[in-house]
Every structure is written in structure tokens, then in C-alpha cells.
Amino acid sequence: MADKKLVEQITSMDEDFAQWYTDIVKKAELADYSGVRGCMVIRPYGYAIWENIQKNLDAIFKKTGHENVCMPMFIPESLLQKEKDHVEGFAPEVAWVTHGGQEELAERLCVRPTSETLFCDHYSNVIQSYRDLPKLYNQWVSVVRWEKTSRPFLRSVEFLWQEGHTAHATAEEAQEETLRMLNVYADFCRDYLAIPVVMGQKTDKERFAGAKATYTIESLMHDGKALQSGTSHNFGDGFAKAFNIQYSNKDNKLEYVHQTSWGMSTRIIGAIIMVHGDDNGLILPPNIAPVQVVIVPVAMHKPGVLDRANALKEELENAGLRVKIDASDKMPGWKFAEYEMKGVPVRIEIGPRDIENNQCMSARRDNGEKAAISLDGVADSVKALLADIHNNMLAKATKLRDEKTYTATNFDEFTSIAENKPGFIKAMWCGDTECEEAIKDKTAVTSRCIPFEQEHIADTCVHCGKKATKMVYWGKAY
Template identity: 50%
Template sequence: MADTITTRSKDYSQWYIDLVRSAKLADYSDVRGCMVIRPNGYAIWEKMQAALDRMFKETGHVNAYFPLFIPESYITREAEHIEGFAPECAVVTHGGGEELAEKLYVRPTSETIIWASYKKWIQSYRDLPILINQWANVVRWEMRTRLFLRTSEFLWQEGHTAHATREEASEEVLRMISIYKKFAEEYMAMPVIMGRKTDSEKFAGADETYCIEALMQDGKALQAGTSHHLGQNFAKAFDCQFQTSEGRLDYVWATSWGVSTRLIGALIMAHSDDRGLVLPPKLASRQVVIIPILRGDKAAVIEQAEAIACSLKKHGIPAFVDSSEQNSPGWKFAEYELQGIPLRIELGPRDIAEKKCIAARRDTLEKTELALDDTLPFEVSEILNTIQQNLYDRALLFRTEHTVEVSDYEEFKRAVENGFVIAHWDGTAETEAKIKEETRATIRVLPEEEDYIATYAMHEPGNCIYSGKPAARKVVFAKAY
């Protein structure tokens, strides 16, 4: 119940863990650093997966599956890639009771094993593009873990595409990061900033990395999705060449892109409160709970509740009735608020007599009387749409109120404790590293969205917040998960 949840103001980190466990989203595993995703949590992932999978397929992508185990010789072919991932890798040295002739890496990401296949599949420009996505699990040996946000094993999707030209690959990178932005904002009701990572923060083995960054309620940023332009790096590592339409040989151009179950963590921290989980209706597998107040003619109240649920389902609204008698209505109200059910309908004998019911919103806790007639499904649908939009508007307002522009380093150090900070940067890795060392803040993104660039005059030249040297543009700093 909600009284087992630490308040956000007292201890935000403990609030998050308490909520995840109390709402039965996930739990710790006996395997170090791993988690058990419980049905309530997995239902959210299924909704996310279904929406994203549809969006991917609408843009011409198809699903495939590649091996979990990757030969060491593959991993080491791309030098920057192995340097970035080696410390996080789990390695299999024995199988079938014998030492393996070659070590196998448990998939930290799949670029190398996939490009070994692409080399076999691609001979001509006619074989391109390849637009493949994979839904899978990966393992990265994390030292400090937190449910959903950072675990040694997690679920994700990873797209891997092959193209004939740099321009086609660039278009793919931007197309997919735009899809992630659309998903985050339209389904998760979570505003994000889309843009490019600095060279220090980009994916190991990429020429460029694009990302979406969201702001959580504690003022920290969370990277919610990435899309990488891999250039010809992996094609060269695996000698993947193709005959162009002009008859010459060239290396294939590549991208990769992905989001993971950390999106569930982002969803929790973007919207939830001290009562428990708050879910956007589009990602709630159960959008409406109907709670009959069992007094008087209990059978008649339950019958009416079931009729409401049936009517809502016919209109595409997932609804269910909790007519159990072992817990009081008040207990049920608190429990379903904890679980984040977007809308609760209360129905008692008096309500039925007056041909109405009470609808309680999870986002605002406001209650409204609704008529028990043919208009009910449409009224409920409208409320759910309003909840979805309100969650986005509320999160956007929070981000706006916690985004500040500074020109003084002392002011910067204070501001970065509370959200996004916009400031000039001289473009050097040295300055970037010094700021991170002194404040633990990093450059989250170099925005690419025209409206964001215009709002904060991101391309306006000035002087670096740290070094005082000339800076061509502003960037977005924050502490991050």
C-alpha cells in the first residue's frame, strides 16, 4: 500500500525503489545485479513494445533474431567498440564441461555478430538497404544497479541497418531518433530534447550518436533512447563490401539504434507521486477499474458494474471489475492508485438509483459524476484523453520551470542541482571533462530541434561557462542517471 512508500521529499531514491516494489512492477533477483520483471511491470513493457514495433514496421523495418553468444574474435575487431564495452562484458569460458577453444561474450550489444551475417548477405547495391530490428536481452556487468534503470541484464530492442551511402544512413539515424521522440511524447507523455551527443558521450564505435533526453522529477536527466551513425567502421572491421551501381567496390554504411526497459523507470519518475504509480492511459493495460460499493442488493450492483465494463470494452477501453469482498472499497481505492490505474469508477446502490456513477482520475485525484447511459463510454474516453494530455503538459511545465540559462560558473554549479542548465561550451573535451569532474554534470545533448534552438538561442555565440574562451553555441548540461 501507499503508506509503505517513502515520500519523494524525504528520499527520492528510496521512493523510487519502494514504488517499484509496492506496485509489483519488479523485484530483486537472487542473481546479483539482475531483476525479476513482475506481471504489472511486464504489461507496461508489452504496451511499449507493441507501439514501437508498429512504428518500426510502418517505416519498413522487419524483425529478426541473432545469437546471444558472440565469439571473442568478433568483439575485438572494432577497436573503439571493444574498448568501450570490455569492462562491462560477461564472458563464457567453459561449455559442455570443457574449456572453450574461443571465449564467448554474452551479448552486450549486437553490432559485431550482426555484421558477421551482413557480410554474407550483402554483395551488391541491390541487397541494400537492410532494415532489421531485434527484440532481445543483453548483459552488461554493472557494479551499481537500480531496478529498471541499470541492471546487469535488461530487455531492449536494437535496430541494425545497412545502407549504400552515408546520406541514406544519416536519414535513417534521424528517422529513428524522431520515432523515439514521437513515442516518448505521444505514448509516455514525456517531453524530450532531441539532439546529438558530444564525441566524449557518443556510442563506442560510432561516428555520431543522437539521443533523446528527459528530465525526471528530482532534476536529473535520463537518456531515453539513442540512434547511432556507425559510418563504415563495422563494415571495414568485417570486410563487408558491395558492388555499387557504378560497378566499383565500397564499404557498407551502418546505423544502430535502441531503447530498453529503462523506459519503464523513466515513466515512473516522470509522472508518479507519493501515492504510487501514475500511468499514461496509452501505456496502461488496464485503463479503468470499476469498484462496486457492495451494500443492499449486492448482485444488482455487481451486475451493473459488469455491464459498464462490457460497454467500455466494446468501445476499446480496457476495463475490469473488482467485486471481491475481502477488502474494503477504501483499501481498493488506495491499491489501484498505487498501481496507477488511470481512471476509477465507483458505483453503489444510490448511484444506480440516480442513474450515475463517480469517476476518479489518477493524475489529479479529481472526481466527476457521469451518467449511466449510452454516453458513458464516450465520456470515459474523453477523460482518458484528457489525462494523457495533462500528464504531458504537466511534465513539460516542470521541465520549463527547471531549465535555466546561466553565464556564470558559480551560478552553474548551483543550478545544475535542480534540472537542465543551458550554457556556452568551448567545444573541447578538456573543458567537458573538467566540468564533469568538478560537478558530476555532463553535456546531455546538443539540441537539433528548431523550436528548442530558437527558444533558447542555442546557436548564439558567447564565452564558455568554464574556460571563458569563445564558444560557438550553447549546450544542455545536467546531472544524469
């Protein structure tokens, strides 16, 4: 009975994955559509997830020596145009401000789609000496890209993210920083979001506009589509030359700085939904779940039940856990389903029978297991349970990804996998962009990355048969 009602609320992911995703976003109250095309309202529960992501990532950035700043939201057209590749990459999707009040502006302003040009302009002002380097800046802001089609979290016209921008004295330091931050993202996905990723370098075709090299972490969704979950770029000295960011070295010679940038956005919330969720709703990784434990008192009108439940809440909170107690007069069964839909990792039921036995009942969201827990030392038990849930979620997601990762040695195999088995395809590539484009035209599959962990699958390119230089992860992507 309960299952039937749940199915009425959330479309099964096998039936219609896109609708399943939309249902979860709406039913779990993560976001709502707004009156502005392509923009969304991030609701308290969804924003709380972002705040937890932000809080933890920011703490890591602080540890790695980065400082937060805030750049303007507007970019003068002339500034945006200083780096040729960069402006060409973003031109189709920038929003322009042409008027201030009734007055037409002498120079129109672009609403930032990303802030490289702003950081560069600033760096050219504040960097003079090698003593000023490195500059390790980050900002948490929203950006605007005039997307034609949008989906909540995955692609919206305005979205929240962080963008790190650094300037270094040498190419080596910049490259080190680029990879260091890519690793930060990969570790964050594993340790906080329970999402396994493939790390690697983007091909020239997929490289960020204006970058020398772009690195990525790619994750795999339940439907077998890939999601670029974070990127880190090495700009070399290209932007420095365009924006004239020079410093005096120890020998009093002028040199250009070497720069990086790296970002992770609210898109990662889409990944959390699509990597972990099931037909009953969200499943949130404990480390970023706004509510880690929900307490449902049973028969709470009976004497002592609510008091004991509140005492339990306090005990868990004092142990540093994020706890909610639902003492509303809804039926317990309703509450069970509700918090399952919202992905709360652990539910605790406590009723007269439990109190009599000095215990409570736990139910974990990831696998549905129920168990009696002694009220003595309950905080430690719950912490251990949350840790186990995290590990299990990571293991499950890793298994799913591995099961959906295929190998193709020739183009027939490749085409067949692309058509019938959504997932990553590992295949050799010659390194030519024309070949990569041909693959995309024929199969709708794009290169996701050239993984750091290379395997030798074959000697020749999966498409053209020429000598292969790289093993590439391919896939259909969000």
C-alpha cells in the first residue's frame, strides 16, 4: 500500500528517467520553477544541501591557502574581449546590460558568465613583484549563461558556484595548482558526496575557452549518462599576456604570471540526485545531508514518549549530528515515506515499547535495513551507522559505474554499445579532433576525458584505425 502511493508521487526511473529527476526535485522540495525562463528558486532544503557543500569545500580551500574575494557581477564588453578564444567561447551565451535606468550605456556590460577577465584585470593591478605571488583567490557567486534549454541544477540560466583563480610565478607551479585542486574535487566527491569520479584531461575540442589545458572529474549517473562534476584549468600565460599581468622576478626582469581556474557548481546537486536516488526519492550522503537523523516518535500522545524523543534529539545534537524531530500529528507511516523521499540517511523510531526496553529503532535510507539500537551510547551507534551508510553508498555508486563502463576495440562495438548500453565507453583514440567530431556526429557520444589512469586496449584508434595515442572515456553527457 505504501509502495503504491509512493509510486504515484515519483515516476519510476526505469519508466522515465527525466520525469523521475523532475519529480524528485519538486517532491523533495529542492527547487521550484520561477517566473524567469530557465531560472529556478532553490528552496530551503535544496539550499541547505548547497550550504553544506559550500561550508566543507570552503574549509578545504582555506586549508589549501586560498582567500575568498568577490568580483563585480558586470564585465565591460571591452574587458571581456581581451582574450580572443575566451570571448568566442562565451559570446553565444552572455546576457548584456544595455541600459542604466532610462539611459543607454556608453559601453554595454556583460553579466558575468565566469570571471576570468575580472580576475585578470584585477591581477594586472595588484601584482608587481614575485613577492606578490602566488595569488590564491576564490569566490562564491552566481553566474549567468543564457542557455537555450534548462533543467533544475543540471543547467540553469543562473547558477551558484565557486570559481578559484590563481596566479603563479612559474608554469610548474600553475600546473601543480591545477592538479592539486582537481584532486581536491575528486576527494570531496568521494569523502563528502560518496560519488566516485574518473579524473583526466579534456581533449582540445572540450577544453575551456582560452585555457592551455582543462582537467575534469566525470561521474556517471544512474541512467548511464556522464556528468562533468568539476573542472580545473591551466591557463598558462595566455591570459597574462592578453591582460598584461607581469611581475618583476628576483633579477628584476619582467615576467608573465601563469594562471589557473577551477570550479564546482550547484550542478553537483544534480549528480547527488542521479547517482544515489531511487524510486522512493532522494538518498543523501550523510556528510552533506541537511538532516542526518529524523526522529519519529510513535504513539507520542502516551506519557513520556515525546519527552524521551526530545531528550534523544538533544543527545544526538550534542554529539554534533544534524537532527530533526517530527512531532507533528501526521501518521507515522506518512512521516516514514516523507523523509525517505527527502533522502534523510537515518530514521529513528521511538515508541512506548522501545522506551520500556531502553532502545530505539533505526532504519537506514540507503538499504532499508532496520535495527534496534540501545539508548545507551546511542550517539556513537548512530555515528557509526552514518559512516557505514556513506561507505555503502560509495561502494554502490562505484559498482554501478564499473558495471556501466564498457570497452570497445573497434567502431562496430563502439556504435553498438553507444546505442544499447548507456555508460562510459573506454576506447583508443588517434588524437585528431576531426575523428572526435566524426564519432560525435555518428553516435552522439562525446569524449569525456583522457583518464590519468591509462590502459592499453588496442594499438589503433577505435574510429579511424590510425595509430592510437590515448585511451579515452567516451559517453553521452548532461
